[in-house]
Amino acid sequence: MTTQTISLLILTAVLSAIVVFFQYFRSKENAPVRNKLIYAILRFISVATILLLIFNPKFRKKNNYIEKASLIVAVDNSSSVPFLGQDGSSTDFIEKIRSSNSINDRFDLEFVTFGNSLKTNSNFDYGEGQTKINEALSSLGKVYKTKKAPVLLISDGNQTYGENYAYSSVNYPQEVFPVVLGDTVEKTDLKISQLNVNKYAFLKNEFPVELILNYNGDNAIETNFQIKKGNRVLFNQRLQFSPSKKSEIISTTLSADAEGTQLYAAVLQPLANEQNTINNTKEFAVEVIDQKTNILIISDIVHPDLGALKKSIESNERRKVDIEKTSIDVQKINDYQLVILYQPNSRFRNFFTELERSKANNLIITGTKTDWNFLNNIQQNFRKEYSRQREDVQAELNTAYSNFALNDPGFREYPPLEDFLGDIRFNIPFETILNQTIRNIETGNPLLFTTEEDGKRQAVLLGENIWRWRAQNYLDTKTFRDFDEFFGKLIFYLATNKKRNRLDVNFESFYNGNTEIRISAQYFDKNYEFDPNANVFIDLKNTSDNNSRTVPMLLKNNYYEVDLSGLPPGDYDFTLRVQNEQLSRAGSFRVLDFDIEKQFLNADLDKLSKLAENSGGLLFFPDQFDTLEQELLSRDSFKPVQKNKEEIVPLIDWKYLLLLIMLSLTAEWFLRKYNGLI
Template sequence: MESKTVLYIILASIVALGIVVFQYIYKQKAKSKIYLLLAFLRFIGIFGLLLLLINPQFAQKTYTLEKPNLVILADNSTSVAENGKELNNIISKIKATKELSNRFKITDYKFGSDLNILDSLTFKGKNTNIHNSLSALKDVYAREQMVTLILSDGNQTIGEDYSYFKAERNNTIYSMVLGDTTKYKDISVGPIQTNKYAFLKNKFPLETYVSYQGNTPVSVFVSVKMNGKIVHRENLKLNSDVNFKAISIQVDANSVGIKNLEVKVSPLAEERNIKNNRRSTSIEVIDEKTKIALVSDILHPDLGALKKAIESNEQREVSIFKSSASKNVLEDVDLFIFYQPTAKFKQSFDFAKSKNANTFIITGSQTDYTFINNSNIGIEIENGYPQQEIFGLLNNAFTKYDTASFDLTDFPPLISDAGPILITSPFETLLGTQIKGLNVQQPLLSVIDENSSKRALLLGENLWKWRVQTYRNTNEFINFDEFIGNLIRYLTSSKNKSRLNVDYEKVYQGSSNAVITATYFDEAFLFDQNAKIRIQVTNKEAQKSQTSPMVLKNGYFEADLTNLVAGEYEFIVSVEKESKTAKGTFVISEFDMENQFVSSDNLKMEKLAVNSGGKVFYPSQIEDLINDLSTNKAYVPTEKGTENIVSLIDFKKLLAIIIIAFTAEWFIRKYNGLI
């Protein structure tokens, strides 16, 4: 307590005593015991009030002994499973050493792809991220002295290069290298790069590489298999200088379905690890041909030109039908092209409208414009006009897709007898109309986007002449075919809204990233976070199923399938108390990145330790490690003092005493008739 505060307390007692003496001794001139009691009570009350105003405080110091942290980081990935017993023994010995427990506060963690508290080591981690674990500890022990001991083989599969990790000044890193550090002769296959999907009867690329570790020249065979059948094979000669060979091939997609691809290199005679001699992946070959119905009751060269242009993309299939075609043959059609429709087209028009299908209407000299106007499709065309030649003008302001590559140079005119047109739905002009050199501000080709359906309208025939002119200009049909192809792609790109949507990969490289997500919307198409969604996953080969709920995350539901083994699976996602379901299939390829290493990476482990002021050790040097930690003067407990400012008085108790003193004084004076 400060001397100034003590003086204030003495002064307060003098003031209180002075007031009491003046009131009860000097002024009252009475010596009875009652007056002495009243004087005492008055003194207590006044002195208490003055103490409340002074509020005397004193400093209370406490001292604690703070130990530095010894943080053990144990690798829990599959690559150290063979050294698991040794790793557990090292941890047990460190924690049982009395010198270390007296000097350090020991905590232990395990890591794979993420950092966790060490309860037990399973060695089932599919990935190793040393850098991420060290970064997480940096935040946990930001203001405390720590020594990090990392026990690992040093083989990291994901994340930033840990050898460049920059430790804080309060952190010294020691590393102990597990496993065999000897550099053995080894040959391995790198990651396979290919598409997720391939179209039927097309070729798809496959790229990978073969790397060699060794000094003597070797000759090996590399084979690429698709569903067990060899599709490529070559011989490689490698040595210490030429130790890398890229493989780049084109594979034929001859049938629909999921295709398992495997790249395998023949093992060396003295090779220790042959698990990295093969890599596998999968690709799905799909036949997503867009089925297009070209409906016409007349024979015209335009039909052949359109069919050729559209089918220049092998994923599109055009069938020519009469307007009287039955609903059964039109059921699977994705896009309807009505060529010069008349009243006979009513059945096919109504069917397309009932399916909410996209349409492309082409008019000409034999078109019934009255039928189109009465079809309630938002288009009105005046009729009764004579046939005339019309030229196309490309609209450079068209925004639906890029048309800059289309060239109309020297294109002949089309023939049309259509009058002025009124389109009552939102539309954009793709080609304008030019008649006798004058832009008449009428669309020749326009696209109409209304709600969930799309339509295109072309007011002219003899498109075949445009395709012929394209060939005359460039000796190929690409200019015209791509123009029509882009229009068809736009007309077939619309998707129906679905309340239940599932997002997943067709192929997962190992099970470590096998996750399926789903979103579910109510009838107003608002995300329904209260929905209960379940997923049933079935292994096709074993015919074993597992059902589990999907977990609500931030705006979606998720199913974690990392516990699945390699194989082909099918799944069904369902919503409780709803009829909504979604189905799909996927493949988990057999791949474990942790098995791709031949030996431990002691060089990186040493670099990590040295950069932070620590050292690298090996399991046989456990005693040296313990001795270094026990005797290093940089790691000693420190005494820390904490000073707390504490009030000398308890305000509640003192206030109670003051109230009691004044109250007792008042009652005694009242009882004795002194008031």
């Protein structure tokens, strides 16, 4: 109890006593002393309680409680589990955990599944197309960073995506107890472990193909490898494997002799006694195009933004980026579909003049090396009333932007860009992609915007250090994909003058069988404003069996999207349509016959053993439940811990005081009424 609280209690008692004294002992009320004393006590209680509620002193309250460790039961929900015939073993083991009184008494059980992603779930269908063990463990480590939470990992250990969990587990904060699903005895097997090929190739050119082939077995064998296109053999090679030579790298080139999506098959002839022949064949596709988008970046300074822009743009193989200084021939810009002017100054004058003459699309990026006096005078689209004060500015996505569909990688959490402080004034219509914020306060100025006038498109980014955004995307997701996809959409919009359609569709010409299949679309009303209230549907047809279905598309930010993941391999035609509108778009795509979850014959015992060793856990098999149970119960670090929690409780939260006030006032009134004083 604090000094302030004690002072308030004393003050309450004194004030209450004064009120009672003047009301009952200084008044001329004719009542026996004994009755006056009773009345005074009741009135003292009432007044003191009311004053306490007014002063509302605070008291410290200590609560003791028992905290049990959490036992995270992480279940592999991928399709490799039933493929190895282990779905029954997994389900039985989970039921043993649920029915164990000892484990339930010792731990707070929490069930999660992992496959494509980590989910809080106690239902298992073993149907997911990817296994991301490292991502699941990383997410669990963040969630249970401050609490004891050992992990029971029920899996075959065959990861299909992500960083090697056997080594990253060195830094995992919790003990992991893998339960191995699947046979650990290696069987004789030939397989195509990896295939590397570019997604795009150019007509009449050759494109490289690289494959890694592996052999598990105890005998020397000979087999044949081919690459086919339909029934035509494009590449053929005899191979020899043995216990001392278990892998082979094949590198070759194929000719892109026809435009469009071309389907190929890599085939490794199976052995007579081979059990799994699914991993002996791998289909792949290449989209053959007849031209490439060429983009020029002009800059007179050296900056990490230039490298980040080049890497991001060229992540799409259909694009090529050149970086030049202002000393190049100005006419050279006419060889490019898009020109990026990085931090322009007076030496850019001829380029602005040529861009204005040719009505060429461009992207301007400003920063602390930008000459704003020059930029304000050389063009009339916008003007910045700037100061020499530098400012860190952050971005917030404008979800109402309508020129193309936008994804948000998480701009609010990205590092700030740097530019001079100042307001922007526009002389032509513009659309904002990213709003500018300073210390989480919107300035009313755009950070990234686009303009379109007389068929000429322009975008302006008001800040340097965009390389930090791309790096932050990698730190957050271990990939540059989200940033590159966002920036790629901007580049696509600027690099083409294609007339806007009221219904735009975005899809790939082919998808691997184990990847997400998403088709997105934008629908605009007759004023070319995005309509978020439309009912957009996709009519999907499998061309091999003519099986059709209609699926509604869901609204996401400023576009509609449908997830068709899980489609069986084959060719599909689709029609996108808007309800109550004579408006539709048609297209087609192919789903390749490849299931990465069916490429394994055994559990990955080595990685699971390393995971247990690095994290301080132990490895078990489904028939060792009793041993696992004993191990979990015997570890002192998993025992319940008594903790105390101190709370500061305001007196006004005590509801009993209100009851006390009512009782004391009622009793006083009743007694005074009974004695004829009222």
